[in-house]
Amino acid sequence: MNVDIEKVASAPSPPPPAAPSLSHPNTKETKLTTAQDADLSDSSDLDSPTTTPDEEEEEEEFIPPDGGLTAWSQVLAACLINMLAWGYPTAFGVYQLHYRDTLRLPEAQVSWIGSLQVFLAFALCIFSGRLADAGYIKSTIIAGTFLVVFGTFMTSLCKEYWQIFLAQGLCTGLGLGIIFMPPLSVVNSYFKRKKALALAISATGTGLGSVVFPAVIQYLIPKVGFAWAVRCAGFVALGISVVSVVLLRPVLKPRRSGPVFEWVAFREGPYLLFTLGAFLFFWALFFGSFFINAFARNIVGFSTTDSVQLLLITNGMSVVARPITGYLADNYIGPINMHAFQMFLLGCMFFFWLAVDSATGLYVFAIFLGFAMGAAQGVFGGALASLLKDPRKMGTRFGMVCTLCAFSSLAGPPTAGAIIDRSNGTYTWACVWAGTVVVLASFTIMSARIAVTGFKLVVKI
Numbered sequence: 001m002n003v004d005i006e007k008v009a010s011a012p013s014p015p016p017p018a019a020p021s022l023s024h025p026n027t028k029e030t031k032l033t034t035a036q037d038a039d040l041s042d043s044s045d046l047d048s049p050t051t052t053p054d055e056e057e058e059e060e061e062f063i064p065p066d067g068g069l070t071a072w073s074q075v076l077a078a079c080l081i082n083m084l085a086w087g088y089p090t091a092f093g094v095y096q097l098h099y100r101d102t103l104r105l106p107e108a109q110v111s112w113i114g115s116l117q118v119f120l121a122f123a124l125c126i127f128s129g130r131l132a133d134a135g136y137i138k139s140t141i142i143a144g145t146f147l148v149v150f151g152t153f154m155t156s157l158c159k160e161y162w163q164i165f166l167a168q169g170l171c172t173g174l175g176l177g178i179i180f181m182p183p184l185s186v187v188n189s190y191f192k193r194k195k196a197l198a199l200a201i202s203a204t205g206t207g208l209g210s211v212v213f214p215a216v217i218q219y220l221i222p223k224v225g226f227a228w229a230v231r232c233a234g235f236v237a238l239g240i241s242v243v244s245v246v247l248l249r250p251v252l253k254p255r256r257s258g259p260v261f262e263w264v265a266f267r268e269g270p271y272l273l274f275t276l277g278a279f280l281f282f283w284a285l286f287f288g289s290f291f292i293n294a295f296a297r298n299i300v301g302f303s304t305t306d307s308v309q310l311l312l313i314t315n316g317m318s319v320v321a322r323p324i325t326g327y328l329a330d331n332y333i334g335p336i337n338m339h340a341f342q343m344f345l346l347g348c349m350f351f352f353w354l355a356v357d358s359a360t361g362l363y364v365f366a367i368f369l370g371f372a373m374g375a376a377q378g379v380f381g382g383a384l385a386s387l388l389k390d391p392r393k394m395g396t397r398f399g400m401v402c403t404l405c406a407f408s409s410l411a412g413p414p415t416a417g418a419i420i421d422r423s424n425g426t427y428t429w430a431c432v433w434a435g436t437v438v439v440l441a442s443f444t445i446m447s448a449r450i451a452v453t454g455f456k457l458v459v460k461i
Helices: 002-010 034-042 053-060 069-085 092-103 107-123 125-133 137-155 161-190 195-247 263-267 269-284 287-300 304-333 335-355 359-378 380-385 391-422 428-453
Strands: none
Touching: 069 137, 069 161, 069 195, 092 107, 092 161, 092 195, 092 287, 092 304, 107 125, 107 161, 107 287, 107 391, 125 137, 125 161, 125 391, 137 161, 137 195, 161 195, 161 380, 161 391, 195 304, 195 335, 195 359, 195 380, 263 269, 269 335, 269 380, 269 391, 269 428, 287 304, 287 335, 287 359, 287 391, 287 428, 304 335, 304 359, 304 380, 335 359, 335 380, 335 428, 359 380, 380 391, 391 428
16 A cells, blocks of 8 residues: 555646545446436435436346246236226226116216216326336235225115215225226336237226126126125125235336426327327227117117126127237237227227117127227227336326326216217217217327327338
């Protein structure tokens, strides 16, 4: 050490440094750019300090397995959660018929219960998505499951409209919003090349749940009564959630720091246009699943049982559509292209509804409507994921879109119900409204694609 000091003393004097270094001798010096400073200033720490550079480098080097038993078991877990998170509210058409007949309320007023469910299922995604990014996967699902099961059991005891609104609309809706995002974030982290297919398969849970839950309610009511039929649906929800929690295996390290709502994301043109298109899409989407059984009974003359069977056919066809569109999106067309195209077809299906006036025609229409609805929803997650470069932000960015879509989905069914009531019970102008909104949404999604690729006719994205 003395030799080193002497050499330094005898050496020519170097120019004075800009500033003394106070770092440890073994610590690598890092330079923060202005953009990095801005990014750090915008982020808020939820639980612990920002990850170290070594941890960030390790996360960036992670390569999704894109397959294998563990990866596909995450898809199964997400599928089960989707059965509950979206199958349950999609099945509200069965409840709507029961409440309308027993409570003698207008369509628009009853629709507010289901709309509140869907609103909360979307609105809380921004918080549950951020919790998922922070690593609270299983605890978030457990909390949401408790609310769903508790709200379902309370619904079985309700006798008045306001009681149903609080139990089924508010409590159950809160639980649905909490459980949706965490499994989706996990699936996104396990896949890259097969991401759209994996997310589409996990989305088939929506169709499965929208068949299982209305079937449980409809076919158990004559045998055990409405109250116990609803309780049985609660037990099904509990079993689904337990299995999914056991299967889930998060692979990415938590992103503890970062804002809950990234306003800077809306400076990205493609993301902004995609969000606007999704907002319009979910405004009219639930018109089909909420009102096709009411249309069958009130306009075509179906019995209550037959109208529920029609709803099951519609929801069942969506199960078939989702993996098909996911496969095509991954291998041939691209998620965003497929999403925009299927939305356009769904908008056309709402216009075709105007020509349905017989039982046979309605059964045929229900098959095609269910397929179109499932196809349009199936690639929604994959389309958004294709715009994201950092998989650790999937929960936050997806949650932001879902939260904004909550407001459109809240207004959608009551808007359709009000149009039907103002039209003296006819569905003509409601179909025109739904078809116009969804077609406009498809053009907006295509604009997001053009913002990424430019005006190119054939490009996979």
